[in-house]
Amino acid sequence: MLAALREVGTVHCSIGLHRDDVGDVSVADSRGPLFSLFTVSxxxxxxxxxxVTAARAVTSADGHAQIGFAELxxxxxxxxxxxxxxxxxxGLxxxxxxxxHAYLPHPDCRRLAVLTLTTTAPGRRDEYRAILRLIAESVSFENPLGEASGGS
Structure with missing residues (x-):
């Protein structure tokens, strides 16, 4: 699985198993743990x-819904x-x-960071949207080690 992710440009992957602590038992997803996969590509x-790059990312693929633009x-x-x-x-x-998905164009105008949060709990859509938005707002394209380490 990791090799397949790497082939499509994935540089980070986190698997989540979360307790559903919202407490709304009317939502079908609340019967068990919530699973998620977060990737950065x-x-x-x-x-x-x-x-333009950010807009193209969502208009060039089929099936995208709930499309939004933000200045972060x-x-x-x-x-x-x-x-x-x-x-x-x-077998799944x-x-x-x-x-x-969050699409964040790099300042060099040649690359696009794609943050993807996948879950088996679509009933928790709003909560996962908020999580991805907070992650995207924390992104920086600055090199934390400075220029001496070779750039970003």
């Missing part, structure tokens, strides 16, 4: 203004979500998956 892009401390960003169910016969549980 890099995509090469054609040179374009950062706002690191620059322009777009947010979207997609929903899917694993194909029958894939037939639970719906919600993927929330």
């Amino acid at each position: 890099w995509r090469e892009t054609g040179v374009a203004p950062r706002g 401390p690191c620059g322009p960003a777009t947010f979207s979500e997609t929903a899917a169910t694993p194909a029958p016969g894939s 549980p037939q639970r719906p998956l919600l993927q929330l």
